[in-house]
Amino acid sequence: MIGVTERRPADQLPIARVLVDVPLPHLDRPFDYRVRQEHAGDAAPGCRVKVRFAGQLVQGYVLDRVETTDHPGRLAYLERVVSPEPVLSPDLASMARAVADRYAGTMADVLRLAVPPRHARVEAEPSEPGQRPPARGVPAEWRRYERGAALVKALASGVKARAVWQALPGEDWPRRLAELAATVSAAGRSALLVVPDHRDLARLHAACLDLMPEDGVVALSADLGPARRYRRWLRARRGAAHVVVGTRAAMFAPLHQPGLFVVWDDGDDLHAEPRAPYPHVRDVLVLRAHQTGASFVAGGFARTAEAQLLVDSGWAHEVVASREVVRAHAPRVSGTGDDFELARDPAARTARLPAVAFEAARAALDAGAPVLVQVPRRGYVPALACGHCRTPARCRRCAGPLSLPAGSSDEARPPSCRWCGAPEPGFRCAACGSARLRAQVVGAGRTAEELGRAFPGTTVRTSGGDEVLASVPPGPQLVVATPGAEPVVEGGYGAALLLDGWALLGRPDLRAAEETLRRWMAAAAMVRPAEQGGRVIVGADSALRTVQALIRWDPAGHAQRELAERAELGFPPARRMASVQGTPHAVARVVDEVQLPPSAEVLGPVPVQVPRAAGNEEHERVLIRVPRSDGKALAAALARLQAQRTARKEPDAVRIQLDPLEVI
């Protein structure tokens, strides 16, 4: 009885188009619901609702309110308007749709990453509008880059600009990015800046607060509690905050009047979302900039092949310093591959450091400067010891530690020296003469100990794993750090020793060279310019292309060659690639049934190790690649197939990933 009066349809726009939160690909489309008169005001586009769907109450979002429906059957009513807060703006909805389509995933999956859970109390709080900073001119530092001033001016005047920016060695990049954000904010628009990890975020946030009123900036990261997360997210959505800085999860943050999207260090694998549909920060921000007409900047010391493609395709301009300016800022870099001579100093001999490395470190310490030693992540590259007597296996030329190139399970690749890179095909233990080798993990701690002995009386600090130092005080000291955990030091390091170069470079990975250069440059960028005595010693042969790129500080040239090589091999980003993974039967069926564009090539299947605990089934993977122009068709074909499979209730799920990070 009561129901009859309540269920009068709304006079205006009585139909709501609703995206229901169900995980099934074949239901990834809007469903129409009738809106009751009492919901007419609240059920605005973007708000969260509860609807009855296949008999169940499920969460959904109102995408739109319309007059009529195409649905031939009876419409159900919206059950409940959860809140009138329009969390899913039309902008955000079309972004989620586009991301889902790009990755052959569902919009519901994207929204689960993009819209944080509701917090009713927080939602009830008003979001006080934040202040914008005053407009100011082009900072002098941006003038050191060709097109740097033009970039800032474009942002200041609201003209669309798209840039791939290679920061100068020693650059205070958080400050530079904060300047871009402040420029956009002063111009009345909003900016989103995404960095790989929390340390970077802390630095960028601090730099932003230096230039802008605190209430105009929010920092978003995955480790916030639900209340703080939702509060900050709402500040961005409501336009109270104009600058959003964050880690990966922030790539979907809503912006009020989007003016700029920035990704810093897009080669860092933290920018790849590990949950379906596996979006990548750079690609999502490119897409958002494209959709909204906003500006875009991909910045870093190094340059990825993907960023290079943005330049080559003409979508973005490069913003780089001239060779002379680069030379004035870069440290002096040398390889060790052509200098196996051990240090004469007896203390250095005990630590078995190559002479150049020892001398560079000694000189920096004597000058009162800190020395950075980059060592691989623990367990990343296992060191080798004698299989008989456990004596550490040493290089016969420089006595550096031997290790196996990571990832090569086959015996084809000989062990090689982590310092000088020389291969050692015929190992004999110096102590007992055995030819057997066993793997043994040598972490940063052991390296630190050995170095401490080479430089007696010098402070040694380590940073890595769960004990990451954000910064160290200036002064002579050895700082042993894993890649990405290098502490900041005021005034820069006097020298850096980049050990394990060969091991990094030798990985059988498509991105090995690019990733190695990225890590080297991140560390080397913290070293003083050569004019001030800054030196970098890299434990690999100077004849190698990647070592040359570091020596010449030429990230763009390296990226160009990387991209050319990928084009030759037919790998991303030169081609669009999809990986389909699952049980052999399921993968075979997918390959059999999928309606691929004619240009598609199917590679495999090959068996893959699945580290997941319970499912100890054998899995296989195929790679499907197409020219970039057919990327959309490929994703669409795979999405259609997923929809078919779930509609038919096929038993084994397959995982579909577009442009997966690991393809070899």
Added chain:
DNA sequence: ATCGTCATTTGT
């Protein structure tokens, strides 16, 4: 996924 429908099976 989940719910409902309809058919087929099973039990008395």
Added chain:
DNA sequence: CAAATGACGATC
């Protein structure tokens, strides 16, 4: 001949 189990299929 009724309850019970199971296979499709649609989901506003």
